[in-house]
Amino acid sequence: MKKALVLLAILFSGFCFAQSETINNYKYVIIPEKFSFLKEPNKHNLNTLTKMVFEKYGFTVFYPNDQMPQDLMLNKCGALYGDLVDDSGILSTNITILLKDCSGKVVYTSLKGRSKEKDFKKAYYEALREAAASMAALNYQYNGTPILQAGHPNPNATASVPTTPATQQAVATATPAATVTPTIVNENQLFAQPIANGYQLVDTTPKVVARLYKTSQADYYSAQGEGKTGVIFKKGNDWFFEYYVNDKLVTEKLNIKF
Structure with missing residues (x-):
């Protein structure tokens, strides 16, 4: 059992390294003001907490209606889009953190956070904290590479010039x-x-x-x-x-x- 856990940890670390190679191209994360599994914006302060999680790991985070920097206003593909997935069951609250590019492709999935708390607010907090802890393995650090389209950094760091x-x-x-x-x-x-x-x-x-x-x-x-x-x-x-x-x-x- 112990060997299996060690192997799982090694595989997950390698997977996170591969994901971070892509994620390091992105400076910004945009998160919704309301998650699809909740009926109200920022229910249980979950959106605020999610924003804090991404900021903790080095991202610059915005809500969709925030005033954004010019480079992001002109190219929304320069941001990743954060989301939470709730696949809770009868016995536990389960939360997974996702990052998607502007085409909707998932570029990062955290480990699943679980909580057996009966109080919804406490359960979401605990599950989110557990899911967020796995993000440390990304070792995220923005590398300054501009994103011109979904998932594709610009190798020359300058836009091609139209000839019309x-x-x-x-x-x-x-x-x-x-x-x-x-x-x-x-x-x-x-x-x-x-x-x-x-x-x-x-x-x-x-x-x-x-x-x-x-x-x-x-x-x-x-x-x-x-x-x-x-x-x-x-x-x-x-x-x-x-x-x-x-x-x-x-x-x-x-x-x-x-």
Whole structure:
């Protein structure tokens, strides 16, 4: 029995090391204000405690409606999304901590925390503490590698430059002293087709020109396509694609039909 426990510990440590290689690429974690298994936001202070757990292990943590830094606002795939899974039974309360990327792929699963406390609040606290203790094996430390898309760090740490004439014109006219972001008007009709975790935009060819990935905010998507990575969002009745070219923010107005 003792040998089996030692072997399990070694396997878990190796698994955590493999996970940490990916997780170290992420600086931010976004957690919901209400977990799906509870009826109220922050019931039993569980969301607050979960935020504290991630902060304890070095992450910068936000709720979806918090004011976020510009790099995260422009690329929600730069964050992991924290969640709790409750698979409690009759005799115990069971909690597992998950981390997912912006496409919904699970990149970390903690050990299951258990409690036999009868009081729900105490049981959740104890189970969360036990699950959180296994996170120490991650040895998390942000390595500064930007994430351009779900699960894929940018090896060059700079966004690729689009070569369309409209983009080149925007770059040429943008200056460091400019206070207004240039807007490119893309009059091509684009059609949004549902895919897993978002949409793909196709033109009339038809050709896939971009993919949109859902975030926790309505009408706000992480986007990538044709050498551009940024966000697509709705403002008023119009849709816009914002991305960086040579460290300058470019805004492209899109004609999207959902």
